[in-house]
Amino acid sequence: MPLKEKPLLQRIRRAATRYRPGIGLGIGDDCAVxxxxxxxxxxxxxxxxxxxxxxxxxxxxxDAIGHRCLTRGLSxxxxxxxxxxxxxLSLALPADLPQKWVDQFISGLLKLADRYSVLLxxxxxxxxxxxxxxxxxxxxxxxxxxxxxRSGAKPGDLIYVTGNLGSLQEALTQLRSGKHLRPKSHLKxxxxxxxxxxxxxxxxxxxxxxxxxxxxxxxxxxxHICEESGMGAVLYADxxxxxxxxxxxxxLVSGHDFSRADTRSTQTRTLAPEHETALSDALHGGDEYELxxxxxxxxxxxxxxxxxxxxxxxxxxxxxxxxxxxxxxxKFLKPAGWEHFG
Amino acid sequence: MPLKEKPLLQRIRRAATRYRPGIGLGIGDDCAVxxxxxxxxxxxxxxxxxxxxxxxxxxxxxDAIGHRCLTRGLSxxxxxxxxxxxxxLSLALPADLPQKWVDQFISGLLKLADRYSVLLxxxxxxxxxxxxxxxxxxxxxxxxxxxxxRSGAKPGDLIYVTGNLGSLQEALTQLRSGKHLRPKSHLKxxxxxxxxxxxxxxxxxxxxxxxxxxxxxxxxxxxHICEESGMGAVLYADxxxxxxxxxxxxxLVSGHDFSRADTRSTQTRTLAPEHETALSDALHGGDEYELxxxxxxxxxxxxxxxxxxxxxxxxxxxxxxxxxxxxxxxKFLKPAGWEHFG
Numbered sequence: 001m002p003l004k005e006k007p008l009l010q011r012i013r014r015a016a017t018r019y020r021p022g023i024g025l026g027i028g029d030d031c032a033v034x035x036x037x038x039x040x041x042x043x044x045x046x047x048x049x050x051x052x053x054x055x056x057x058x059x060x061x062x063d064a065i066g067h068r069c070l071t072r073g074l075s076x077x078x079x080x081x082x083x084x085x086x087x088x089l090s091l092a093l094p095a096d097l098p099q100k101w102v103d104q105f106i107s108g109l110l111k112l113a114d115r116y117s118v119l120l121x122x123x124x125x126x127x128x129x130x131x132x133x134x135x136x137x138x139x140x141x142x143x144x145x146x147x148x149x150r151s152g153a154k155p156g157d158l159i160y161v162t163g164n165l166g167s168l169q170e171a172l173t174q175l176r177s178g179k180h181l182r183p184k185s186h187l188k189x190x191x192x193x194x195x196x197x198x199x200x201x202x203x204x205x206x207x208x209x210x211x212x213x214x215x216x217x218x219x220x221x222x223x224h225i226c227e228e229s230g231m232g233a234v235l236y237a238d239x240x241x242x243x244x245x246x247x248x249x250x251x252l253v254s255g256h257d258f259s260r261a262d263t264r265s266t267q268t269r270t271l272a273p274e275h276e277t278a279l280s281d282a283l284h285g286g287d288e289y290e291l292x293x294x295x296x297x298x299x300x301x302x303x304x305x306x307x308x309x310x311x312x313x314x315x316x317x318x319x320x321x322x323x324x325x326x327x328x329x330x331k332f333l334k335p336a337g338w339e340h341f342g
Numbered sequence: 343m344p345l346k347e348k349p350l351l352q353r354i355r356r357a358a359t360r361y362r363p364g365i366g367l368g369i370g371d372d373c374a375v376x377x378x379x380x381x382x383x384x385x386x387x388x389x390x391x392x393x394x395x396x397x398x399x400x401x402x403x404x405d406a407i408g409h410r411c412l413t414r415g416l417s418x419x420x421x422x423x424x425x426x427x428x429x430x431l432s433l434a435l436p437a438d439l440p441q442k443w444v445d446q447f448i449s450g451l452l453k454l455a456d457r458y459s460v461l462l463x464x465x466x467x468x469x470x471x472x473x474x475x476x477x478x479x480x481x482x483x484x485x486x487x488x489x490x491x492r493s494g495a496k497p498g499d500l501i502y503v504t505g506n507l508g509s510l511q512e513a514l515t516q517l518r519s520g521k522h523l524r525p526k527s528h529l530k531x532x533x534x535x536x537x538x539x540x541x542x543x544x545x546x547x548x549x550x551x552x553x554x555x556x557x558x559x560x561x562x563x564x565x566h567i568c569e570e571s572g573m574g575a576v577l578y579a580d581x582x583x584x585x586x587x588x589x590x591x592x593x594l595v596s597g598h599d600f601s602r603a604d605t606r607s608t609q610t611r612t613l614a615p616e617h618e619t620a621l622s623d624a625l626h627g628g629d630e631y632e633l634x635x636x637x638x639x640x641x642x643x644x645x646x647x648x649x650x651x652x653x654x655x656x657x658x659x660x661x662x663x664x665x666x667x668x669x670x671x672x673k674f675l676k677p678a679g680w681e682h683f684g
Binding site: 029030031032033034035036041042043044045046047048050051052053075076077079080082086088090092121122123124125126127128129130131133135137139140142144147149150151211212213228 | 371372375378384385389390417418421432434467469470475477482484489491554555
């Protein structure tokens, strides 16, 4: 049922009903009632955000956790080329959690919801026996028959990735070593942006044959496309290195630990071990919320969509395996599943 | 995202995709894609089922917990007069939970889903730091503008309840006293049936002006109708007693603890304290999944709908309060919220 009239969630209700009163009844009945655009199908996705697995209270500010919680759902809508419509939040909270934490969590979530005109339309609350557990459901829509599936990749299709990959691993490495990170200097880790506009552009222009978001790492998520399409794939190491290398540049730009970053940025281009790490991060690092999609070689894919660079990183082939090609030599690539912070 | 290809949920995926392949893609993409009937609005409801709060492993068999988990969502769809279409299950499970428990949980849930042609279309899984936590989302539909809301009650409308109330309190009292109950003898507690058919009948015949399900107890849930409609209500104690008294008869019929039940059943009709308890159970007992609805006095409400007795228990009046009328005397009734097993 929608958010109950418990003190904790009365504020959410007040905050949430500000949003898009036109599209539905929102909170306050047994169900939320939502009218989808005429001729659209419904998209539904549901994702847990669990303390100790997807976030840590000592690493992440509450508003960033709220933001990331909703990004998980919005990123799935983006991966179908969909339009997000409404979100439903189920929250299990420890009894001793400060009210301020909840307020900031909701604030971070609503700020992102507002930016994509998503109505917070319901949810549930309960006391958690362990840590904080949030389950986010996002309802979206897409013109009937036009959702971009995982299963549409064809032999010869080219493989593209949005943005950069692997840059989040640096933030994680530092967090794991006990370093405190300023969210403003690591926006992509603390406030990842779902690629909604890119997904919709690809769907409207009928450019992509298959798509998925990279929440579990490129090697794992590309394997899902291959599996559902009954295909194999070839990835080019040099193309991946080119979007992985920006990792060091980002660190440079961020101003964090400036002098050492500068040195390492140069090293990344010359030292093989650094290269290896960057490539591995790009292949297997998760928590990215970038998109990987395939497109027929007949389609012209722009260099940038909605301001984000699009990079060709491989192609779809017949077969069952994913191969990584480095300087003409190819080796089999095993999907190395992303394990979050657990 | 839909159920991931983790070993635990591969079986769910195989089991789930048997259901209604026509209405959607189901499991296996970033989102489930679902086509709602033409001219329908979407209904969405989300409900936690938490170990120690909504169920106990030592009281409830796993398949009953799966059944009850889905009933919570279906009952919300019923309360809007809706047609359930698809369910999404997010499960956080302790690492040491036996596989058999999960299998039986899913089996109980799918059996109920099958009976109402509901597709299990997605979900998420995670390891729980505490007990078992399930979050069920049900997507339903209703012809546009025809959802039965909480806000439609008018002065003079009559108040009706489906089935019997308070009978579950007996099961709870026994469970709390450490008694083992056979599920077959207490079907309504272990396998409550959502009133889907009644909700749809009332909506199709345009009989109900407002409706809610009684998951939190009649006094609490009727108060929600009053609040959303800006109305007060009067309840008749004798009418409530008539549907509460079947509590003892049910016990008699069930064959459980037959001799004592027989004696008590007679006593219920003569002793005032027993009457008081039965009335209190009917007013405040939760976990019922019956419906309470209001209807204009001009509408003829059948004595039974889909085989379930319908009883008039009061009427809507101007004002803000709910009053209980006993032998011509009325007193104010405070909503006494249902606290589950916590």
